[in-house]
Amino acid sequence: xxxxxxxxxxxxxxxxxxxxxxxxxxxxxxxxxxxxxxxxxxxxxxxxxxxxxxxxxxxxxxxxxxxxxxxxxxxxxxxxxxxxxxxxxxxxxxxxxxxxxxxxxxxxxxxxxxxxxxxxxxxxxxxxxxxxxxxxx
Amino acid sequence: xxxxxxxxxxxxxxxxxxxxxxxxxxxxxxxxxxxxxxxxxxxxxxxxxxxxxxxxxxxxxxxxxxxxxxxxxxxxxxxxxxxxxxxxxxxxxxxxxxxxxxxxxxxxxxxxxxxxxxxxxxxxxxxxxxxxxxxxxxxxxxxxxxxxxxxxxxxxxxxxxxxxxxxxxxxxxxxxxxxxxxxxxxxxxxxxxxxxxxxxxxxxxxxxxxxxxxxxxxxxxxxxxxxxxxxxxxxxxxxxxxxxxxxxxxxxxxxxxxxxxxxxxxxxxxxxxxxxxxxxxxxxxxxxxxxxxxxxxxxxxxxxxxxxxxxxxxxxxxxxxxxxxxxxxxxxxxxxxxxxxxxxxxxxxxxxxxxxxxxxxxxxxxxxxxxxxxxxxxxxxxxxxxxxxxxxxxxxxxxxxxxxxxxxxxxxxxxxxxxxxxxxxxxxxxxxxxxxxxxxxxxxxxxxxxxxxxxxxxxxxxxxxxxxxxxxxxxxxxxxxxxxxxxxxxxxxxxxxxxxxxxxxxxxxxxxxxxxxxxxxxxxxxxxxxxxxxxxxxxxxxxxxxxxxxxxxxxxxxxxxxxxxxxxxxxxxxxxxxxxxxxxxxxxxxxxxxxxxxxxxxxxxxxxxxxxxxxxxxxxxxxxxxxxxxxxxxxxxxxxxxxxxxxxxxxxxxx
Numbered sequence: 201x202x203x204x205x206x207x208x209x210x211x212x213x214x215x216x217x218x219x220x221x222x223x224x225x226x227x228x229x230x231x232x233x234x235x236x237x238x239x240x241x242x243x244x245x246x247x248x249x250x251x252x253x254x255x256x257x258x259x260x261x262x263x264x265x266x267x268x269x270x271x272x273x274x275x276x277x278x279x280x281x282x283x284x285x286x287x288x289x290x291x292x293x294x295x296x297x298x299x300x301x302x303x304x305x306x307x308x309x310x311x312x313x314x315x316x317x318x319x320x321x322x323x324x325x326x327x328x329x330x331x332x333x334x335x336x337x
Numbered sequence: 338x339x340x341x342x343x344x345x346x347x348x349x350x351x352x353x354x355x356x357x358x359x360x361x362x363x364x365x366x367x368x369x370x371x372x373x374x375x376x377x378x379x380x381x382x383x384x385x386x387x388x389x390x391x392x393x394x395x396x397x398x399x400x401x402x403x404x405x406x407x408x409x410x411x412x413x414x415x416x417x418x419x420x421x422x423x424x425x426x427x428x429x430x431x432x433x434x435x436x437x438x439x440x441x442x443x444x445x446x447x448x449x450x451x452x453x454x455x456x457x458x459x460x461x462x463x464x465x466x467x468x469x470x471x472x473x474x475x476x477x478x479x480x481x482x483x484x485x486x487x488x489x490x491x492x493x494x495x496x497x498x499x500x501x502x503x504x505x506x507x508x509x510x511x512x513x514x515x516x517x518x519x520x521x522x523x524x525x526x527x528x529x530x531x532x533x534x535x536x537x538x539x540x541x542x543x544x545x546x547x548x549x550x551x552x553x554x555x556x557x558x559x560x561x562x563x564x565x566x567x568x569x570x571x572x573x574x575x576x577x578x579x580x581x582x583x584x585x586x587x588x589x590x591x592x593x594x595x596x597x598x599x600x601x602x603x604x605x606x607x608x609x610x611x612x613x614x615x616x617x618x619x620x621x622x623x624x625x626x627x628x629x630x631x632x633x634x635x636x637x638x639x640x641x642x643x644x645x646x647x648x649x650x651x652x653x654x655x656x657x658x659x660x661x662x663x664x665x666x667x668x669x670x671x672x673x674x675x676x677x678x679x680x681x682x683x684x685x686x687x688x689x690x691x692x693x694x695x696x697x698x699x700x701x702x703x704x705x706x707x708x709x710x711x712x713x714x715x716x717x718x719x720x721x722x723x724x725x726x727x728x729x730x731x732x733x734x735x736x737x738x739x740x741x742x743x744x745x746x747x748x749x750x751x752x753x754x755x756x757x758x759x760x761x762x763x764x765x766x767x768x769x770x771x772x773x774x775x776x777x778x779x780x781x782x783x784x785x786x787x788x789x790x791x792x793x794x795x796x797x798x799x800x801x802x803x804x805x806x807x808x809x810x811x812x813x814x815x816x817x818x819x820x821x822x823x824x825x826x827x828x829x830x831x832x833x834x835x836x837x838x839x840x841x842x843x844x845x846x847x848x849x850x851x852x853x854x855x856x857x858x859x860x861x862x863x864x865x866x867x868x869x870x871x872x873x874x875x876x877x878x879x880x881x882x883x884x885x886x887x888x889x890x891x892x893x894x895x896x897x898x899x900x901x902x903x904x905x906x907x908x909x910x911x912x913x914x915x916x917x918x919x920x921x922x923x924x925x926x927x928x929x930x931x932x933x934x935x936x937x938x939x940x941x942x943x944x945x946x947x948x949x950x951x952x953x954x955x956x957x958x959x960x961x962x963x964x965x966x967x968x969x970x971x972x973x974x975x976x977x978x979x980x981x982x983x984x985x986x987x988x989x990x991x992x
Contacts, residue, residue: 297906308468309472310469312473312475312476312477313473329899
């Protein structure tokens with residue numbers, strides 16, 4: 201996964217309006233799907249965190265999604281990792297949306313919907329195309 | 338033999354399940370749950386009235402909706418799901434079993450432990466391993482212990498015994514949609530390292546023990562199992578199709594009496610049952626199950642709404658029983674109409690997924706096409722002979738006007754519909770033809786009204802523009818008038834746009850009354866604007882959408898929002914949100930964003946698809962011209978098909 205945190209912080213701040221509704225402390229983790237699947241349990245994850253002055257990217261230890269200290273965990277398959285890395289200096293939100301739709305990115309919600317809404321995630325999740333309702337479709 | 342039975346001989350031939358004869362090869366599927374019941378799981382009067390209708394559908398096998406089996410509520414997926422974890426619930430199940438037996442059908446009670454999607458009243462759900470939710474509607478997971486596994490299996494067996502005591506012939510367990518059974522079977526949610534996880538044999542252990550326990554508890558009664566032919570979770574580590582079929586073999590070896598083949602989990606990244614999936618798309622999975630397990634009765638009906646197609650599938654040996662639910666929500670008489678060769682009169686399920694949209698908002702399910710669904714207990718929703726037969730004029734032959742017209746005609750009123758165009762359908766016509774999902778589904782609504790108007794002798798007068806002059810010519814000829822003239826684009830609200838006279842009307846464009854140039858700007862990213870923009874783009878136009886709010890698809894049914902946003906992206910239609918059109922001229926549209934920045938979008942045509950306003954002028958103009966004046970549908974508040982049909986029906990029942 202990309203670990204160029206400064207470039208990611210810059211990217212997140214370019215999209216400040218989208219992340220602005222998040223409450224301070226809101227955290228999104230991004231890991232490679234292979235890690236989630238258990239191929240390498242102890243690894244690192246990219247974390248997008250909302251701080252008072254704005255969004256900041258960081259890298260943290262990942263010990264499995266049971267204990268990942270994030271609100272949402274985004275798991276990317278190989279094409280997903282490639283896609284998001286390629287979009288770091290461009291429209292990465294659009295890329296992420298395309299990856300979700302293409303089945304290359306999967307969200308794990310570590311908090312229930314009501315709590316996510318209270319933490320200001322609604323717009324962001326809608327923008328990214330997160331299936332909010334159950335997809336018996 | 339009825340004419341329909343002769344036409345669909347395979348569907349209507351008798352069947353057999355575990356020694357029980359069935360009248361035909363049609364199984365009412367438990368589908369989802371209705372959310373009509375009490376919060377503690379007791380079956381309500383509303384549910385009983387509904388199940389009486391279900392029992393009368395003419396299906397050879399009737400599956401009653403899934404009851405959660407555990408007293409803790411870990412298996413409870415829906416706020417008003419029925420429970421079967423205690424004897425106190427039995428009396429209402431007896432009533433339902435009685436309804437089914439009265440009709441000569443085989444009654445099957447589904448036992449539904451929702452696993453990953455359960456614990457709806459709790460702060461957690463249980464599943465084989467802690468795999469966080471991909472849909473935050475559901476509860477955070479806890480790993481089920483071995484003792485809890487044993488307890489859960491006992492709960493299922495006890496619930497099965499209660500179902501049989503209540504009078505059901507048999508029971509059903511389900512892994513459809515990602516419930517507990519599916520959670521054990523699937524690699525996606527089962528990451529255990531004990532004897533219940535790991536190999537396919539181990540993952541199937543819970544299922545085998547469950548089957549065994551129910552079979553021991555109810556040895557003389559059929560047990561049906563619903564198993565995925567495809568989870569659609571394989572991109573995320575779920576089972577492959579091959580593994581799904583190996584699990585079916587395990588279930589068959591354990592002696593299940595029928596396998597119902599299903600498709601998809603709720604959280605699967607692709608569609609399984611929506612309007613964008615062609616009917617018959619998944620039939621191959623049933624055929625594979627039948628080939629693999631020729632001795633086991635196979636039931637199937639995922640995205641297979643058509644009895645004619647189902648008849649052909651049975652004839653070809655692809656499956657044994659057609660299992661359906663949503664088509665019977667839309668029209669509870671579908672099977673009866675098929676038997677009587679009146680299929681052309683059936684209301685088709687249009688796959689809007691209104692039902693599931695509501696269930697996942699914790700609301701009782703309803704149906705766009707069947708406004709009485711869920712209201713069977715209320716006399717106000719019944720079509721009963723009118724005490725006073727009236728002569729009624731309807732203005733507008735869209736869904737609201739036509740629904741009213743056929744309902745009122747069924748009650749004995751003499752109904753005349755005046756329509757300014759030359760056919761039935763109103764604004765739906767233009768947009769149905771432009772629907773990217775499946776135009777035929779929406780056109781079926783129009784065809785239904787055409788057939789029923791003829792059958793019920795509703796007088797149709799086309800090419801009539803209703804206005805005060807026309808109304809004066811009709812004075813004293815009608816007892817009541819119903820205005821169902823729909824909505825129109827609110828041009829008054831667009832007068833601030835410089836050059837607004839050049840704006841085209843979305844409804845006129847949709848109906849082909851106005852022609853657009855190659856480059857088009859559509860004002861409004863709601864369902865009208867989106868549908869039009871998508872079809873124009875598909876037809877080769879360059880299209881840009883300008884939407885005032887932050888997001889598009891604000892008025893779209895929740896389960897269809899993602900489709901429109903996906904189509905817009907796939908088609909490459911630029912969307913300018915938080916933006917408004919300031920000026921329209923021969924160059925195109927001058928668009929201003931919420932920061933005041935201006936952009937000129939080159940365009941040959943600018944189409945206004947928003948805002949809409951109810952067309953209410955006639956209410957005032959007709960007020961002193963007729964005894965009773967009513968309105969329904971978008972003529973009251975612009976919304977859409979669902980409310981148009983519901984209000985037309987309600988007014989038809991009342992007048």
